[in-house]
Amino acid sequence: MWSISIYTGNSPFSLRPAHDGPVLTKDDVTDIRAEFVADPFMLRRGKTWYMLFEVMNDESKLGEIGFATSNDGFDWTYQQIVLKEPFHLSYPYVFAWQDGYYMIPETLGAGALCLYKAGEFPYRWSLVARLLEGQFADPSIFRFDDLWWIFTCPTPYLHDTLWLYFASDLGGLWTRHPKSPIRSGDRCRARPAGRVLNFDNKIVRFAQDCVPQYGTSVRPFAISQLTQSQYAETEIEQSPILTASGKGWNAAGMHHIDAQELSSGNWLACVDGLGV
Numbered sequence: 001m002w003s004i005s006i007y008t009g010n011s012p013f014s015l016r017p018a019h020d021g022p023v024l025t026k027d028d029v030t031d032i033r034a035e036f037v038a039d040p041f042m043l044r045r046g047k048t049w050y051m052l053f054e055v056m057n058d059e060s061k062l063g064e065i066g067f068a069t070s071n072d073g074f075d076w077t078y079q080q081i082v083l084k085e086p087f088h089l090s091y092p093y094v095f096a097w098q099d100g101y102y103m104i105p106e107t108l109g110a111g112a113l114c115l116y117k118a119g120e121f122p123y124r125w126s127l128v129a130r131l132l133e134g135q136f137a138d139p140s141i142f143r144f145d146d147l148w149w150i151f152t153c154p155t156p157y158l159h160d161t162l163w164l165y166f167a168s169d170l171g172g173l174w175t176r177h178p179k180s181p182i183r184s185g186d187r188c189r190a191r192p193a194g195r196v197l198n199f200d201n202k203i204v205r206f207a208q209d210c211v212p213q214y215g216t217s218v219r220p221f222a223i224s225q226l227t228q229s230q231y232a233e234t235e236i237e238q239s240p241i242l243t244a245s246g247k248g249w250n251a252a253g254m255h256h257i258d259a260q261e262l263s264s265g266n267w268l269a270c271v272d273g274l275g276v
Contacts, residue, residue: 001026001036003249004053006074007269012199012259013220013238015269018074022249022273024053028078029066033058037066039091040270041195041258042073043101049073050122051270052103054090055081063090065105067122073260073268083116083125085109091138093195094122097170108135108156115171129171136163142196144203144226150174151182151205153191159210162190166228179231187211189235193218194257205233208255209240215255215274217243242271251276 003022007015026034035056042051048069055066065083068076083089087109094103101118103125112130119126137156142149148167155161161184164177183190193206203223209216217240225232242254250273259269 002038002272002274004037004040004051004270004272005249006076007242007257007271009267009269010265012197012204012257012267012269013236013241015241015257015259015267015271018268023074023076024051024068024078025249026056026058028068029055030078031066031080032064035061038272039106039256040272041092041094042260042268042270043094043096044073044260045121047071049076050094051076052082052092052094052122053270053272054092062086063088065089065092065103065125073262080123082123093140095141097143102170104131104139104141104150106136106138108137111135113139113150113152131167131172131174132165138192138208140192140194140196140205142198142203144198147228149196149226151192151196155190158187159191159208159214160185160187162186162192162207164231175228177231178229182231182233183207189219189221193255195259197259199261204236206257209243213253215253218254218257218271244274249273249275 004024006018009015035058040053054063091106101121103116107114113132113136115129116125137153139152150165162182163180165174167174187210191208193208197204219239220236221233253274
């Protein structure tokens with residue numbers, strides 16, 4: 001099943017394992033019986049690292065959002081479940097903005113793309129807006145050129161289409177980009193795979209390669225043109241940057257990355273992997 005580990009390197013495209021195996025597995029979850037953990041996102045607050053991730057409840061078969069903490073970003077301690085809904089939750093894309101902390105998880109069962117805000121970070125979350133109506137897999141938000149942008153996959157069971165939306169305000173009104181679909185009929189390069197980066201004066205997005213199966217590897221793309229009317233991207237030479245190892249905790253696949261730049265200039269990334 002899926003588990004979570006930490007990678008490091010001198011760029012988000014040249015990462016290596018910081019551990020021999022995972023740092024978080026289903027066995028670390030103490031408040032529910034878990035089937036697996038996946039889709040990790042990190043942020044740092046003061047001297048503490050926080051990681052939010054999907055915890056698949058083995059009894060309900062629904063994803064819930066849990067969190068873990070670390071003093072150094074390498075060794076992690078599971079804490080608790082912090083968000084549970086009557087539908088499946090995953091991909092807890094967490095970010096800070098102005099007066100607080102926000103999260104846009106995958107909420108297919110809600111029939112909408114939902115924005116949550118922390119009342120007490122990271123313990124209490126409340127729904128504050130339904131940004132888009134419909135089913136949207138792995139919504140990945142970022143800010144560029146004084147606008148908000150969201151990549152998302154509107155074909156969650158085919159993994160083959162990528163749409164892009166933009167808005168002046170976080171709460172909307174969200175507009176579908178005229179170049180959408182950015183990718184269509186492409187199971188190798190469409191579905192988002194983690195946090196969008198601003199790296200080396202370029203916006204970089206990550207995509208899941210779902211060939212031959214869902215979540216096989218992760219591919220990076222540098223966006224060379226991004227306006228309200230134009231879009232262009234190029235797959236980065238090092239692609240794929242994460243892939244199935246053939247053995248151990250990530251033997252069958254890797255499908256997620258959140259890479260964070262440290263003050264030293266090195267990079268720390270939380271990733272997930274599918275074992276056999």
